Amino acid sequence: MTEHDAVDIDALVAEVKERVRRRRASGAYGAEVDALLRTPLPGGGPLHADRLNDPIGALEDVLGTEYYYDPRSRRRWLGPVITIARRGLMWLLRWWIVGMQERQERVNELTLQALRDLSERPSPRFGERLGELERKWRRHTEDEVATTMRLRPFAERFSGDPATIRAQAVPFVPLFKGRRRVLDLGSGRGTFLLLMRDEGIGAYGIDRDRDLVEDSVSQGLEAVCADAEEHLRSLPDRGLDGLFSAHVAEHLEPGTLIEIIRQARRVLRPGSPIVMATPNPRTLTVGAHTFWLDPSHRKPIPPDLFQFYLESEGFVDIRVTTYAESGQRLSEDVPDPTVRRNVHLLNETLFGDRDYAVIGHAPA
Amino acid sequence: MTAIHQFHPTLAPGDAISNHVLALAARAREWGHESHAYAVDVKPGVATEVLPYRRLFRAVKPEDLLVLHFSMGHEVFDQLVKLEARKVLVYHNITPPRYFVGINPHASAHAQMGLRQLQAIAPRIDLAIGVSEFNRTDLERAGYRNTARVPILIDWKMYDVAPDPEVLRHWETRPTLLLFVGRISPHKRQDELIRLLGYYRRCIDPEAELVLVGNHRDQPQYYERLTALAAQLGLADAVTFTGSVSTAELVAFYQIGSCFISLSEHEGFAVPLLEAMRFGRPIVAVDAAAVGETLGGAGLLLPQRDVAEAAEASSLLLERADLREAYQTKATARLRDFDTEVIARQTREALAL
DSSP states (O other): OOGGGSSOHHHHHHHHHHHHHHHHHHTSSSHHHHHHHTOOOSSSSOOHHHHTTSHHHHHHHHHTSOOOOOOOOOOSSSHHHHHHHHHHHHHHHHHHHHHHHHHHHHHHHHHHHHHHHHHHSOSTTHHHHHHHHHHHHHHHHHHHTTTTSOHHHHHHHHSOOHHHHHHHHGGGHHHHTTOSOEEEETOTTSHHHHHHHHHTOOEEEEESOHHHHHHHHHTTOOEEEOOHHHHHHHSOTTOBSEEEEESOGGGSOHHHHHHHHHHHHHHBOTTOEEEEEEEOTTSHHHHHTGGGGSTTOOOOOOHHHHHHHHHHTTOEEEEEEEEOOOSOOOOOOOSOHHHHHHHHHHHHHHHSOSEEEEEEEOOO | OOOEEEEOSEEOTTOHHHHHHHHHHHHHHHTTOOEEEEESEEOTTSGGGEEETHHHHHHOOTTSEEEEEESSOOHHHHHHTTSSSEEEEEEOOOOOGGGTTTTOHHHHHHHHHHHHHHHHTGGGOSEEEESSHHHHHHHHHTTOSSEEEOOOOOOGGGGOSOOOHHHHHHHTTOSOEEEEESOOOGGGTHHHHHHHHHHIIIIIOTTOEEEEEBOOTTOHHHHHHHHHHHHHTTOTTTEEEEESOOHHHHHHHHHHOSEEEEOOSOOSSOHHHHHHHHTTOOEEEEOOTTHHHHHTTSSEEESSOOHHHHHHHHHHHHHOHHHHHHHHHHHHHHHHHTOHHHHHHHHHHHHTO
């Protein structure tokens, strides 16, 4: 260590700050000392150099003060003459001075007002520009999922028929047997809720589509119009004993999906099942084609990734099951075993099951 | 041989600029030059060594060197820069007008005029010397092309006087004595030093006192408000304003002061920091303008003005002998940079004499 480094200034400054902190903690440096340190200099306003820290406040004070000039000279002999001369000049120039003063006062007043306006409105046309940005952002988020699309003809053309959908959900029913409070996240037309009712399982649904929710309610089902994440957040810990959600995940941003899984882990009682179904992008005709038939789909979720989401949020006994066979397949009825294997592989890749569900359980 | 003429509007005994001017004049004579100091306002005590400024207009010859010391505006500068001679400006800095606004309109207007004049005379100056790097940078900003940094010439021998016995007797038995040396002026923030004493007495040592050594003639309004502040905080008996002091009195105050504290916001050089080092006083200073530069690590430099922290810092130094010793070692080394001979040589080189 050189002589120059003999004092560690950073350590000293830190020690000084620590001493001040200890004085505060001990109560010695309390409100009274604070007031002492803030005592203004008596006999006039604060020092101008300090006022520069609050220029608008200071300007208001300064504009409110009167300026007085004392024309009296203190010189012994010449003094009275100088005083008379000054007074005379002031009298002669008074209309000029008054005119200037009046104009300056107007300028000051306007400047102060303009500064006040500016300080409250940090940037010119700020509100207008912010409004424009908000409008563009809203438009972007709507366009991304085609909210302008005519939904009824779309649903008529592309939605699956209720009977098929119900049949696809049936294999999951045993998982929910004996449960009392199962949530169907994205209950849509109420197909799963009806199935649950028929099986005597207590369930309710939420959906963002008000019309669909009303349809469900009119069928005697329990359904509410709500946002999935918000609804889960509003539930108490361990408030549910099962969660089903088919074809919702692909409509969400990945971050939102993870948050929903996290909240689900919180609200599900130990051992409760969670089932989340989505299109299966491992089947190429799905990932490359049918997935994109819905413009409100965000991005396909590979089964391995979905499984990882559940694992990393603490769910156990996780498995993936595929369902909904593709309508067409290449014929595997060929004599050559090698060709047959190849065709089978091609069928699995191109025409495998169209959907999959990832199934997990809240740990006991 | 080149004659060296120096000018500063005011020359008075005891102030740093006058000391510098007179020390340089003495040196120049040692180097074999004819050398005189001139002023408009000559205060009693220096009269025999200083000539009235009007003599300059007759005395200066084209081969001479005219050294203009600038710390305030004055109409005489406008005339002097027209003289035919090599002209060197030594800049001691002008206190920014904002410190006087609303408290001393006269000083504020004067400072404003000074800053304007500094720019206006730049084209007529051959070399501009800043007494600190801070000042030299200011000169560049004011439009000076040829600049140099040469510190103030301090004649250290002048401090080799016996301390004033009256001061010693009066203060010797006193407890912690916080000391600041510098004329009473808003930019030196003596008001904050008074508040600091308030903190010190409440939180650290109820017996502590503050001595403010410095002339208050130029800032009567601020001085009056300072005394009112001390009274309001119940510190009237604990704060001493010495007014102008003799060298012997100054030496005595440096000897009895426990710690030198500077909360000043503007210093072009700050000679008292070096004086405090010369007398082995521990130093706490808030970094501002040229303070850090002059201190050169030989005192506890606080990065920002926080009164409570400055008080705790001085108490820390007073508690810790090892720290005081470390700083004193640094101070001894730092003072070598401002040794009279070293600076005289630098000055001579800069002035090309």
